[in-house]
Amino acid sequence: MLFPNLNLLPSDGEVFYFGKVFSEKNADFYLERLLNTIEWKNDDAFILGKHIITKRKVAWYGDRPFSYTYSKSTKYALPWTSELLELKKIAEEKSGSSYNSCLLNLYHNNEEGMAYHSDDEKMLKDEGAIASLSFGAQRNFLFRHKKAKENNLPTITVTLEHGSLLVMQGATQKNWLHRLPPTKKLMGARVNLTFRTIVQFDDVKM
16 A cells, blocks of 8 residues: 555545556546446435436445445445456555445536535444545546634645546545536546445345
């Protein structure tokens, strides 16, 4: 494990950007495979009591068919594909952590994004690492402290490149929000994989 020297966050968390960890050829290969072999479905969530179906698509894979609930929507993990197991191994080697699940997001173009949120669900390992791999269109990723005004902390922006790795760990999810903002600049598809560790789960027979 060789972490970059610079923690992107000024306090209350740890975020490390490794940059590109794949060659252009290998990044292109995984992007094509992920686009065509993952069981993508439109994401749904309950926001302010309304059932929202997003243009963005998601998929949930893991060691076993356990459930994962966020935004009052529950998903059940599918068995790993060969490519996902390869990517999990790389993420584990780079980050020095082990993972038992992966949430994937497919953003079709520059108009799709994700609002500010924290990955702080109770079933996730407390202060566990989350390894984020990005393939496809280069996009900006923002961090904002939950008490930014009181602590006079700036918004942190990192550009996630094709074939890159970003690791969030420590108290990051407790103290910081993150988002993927839409942009007016025309861009193609982007696939993001966030490898996580579930510690509270119910076995589900499927």
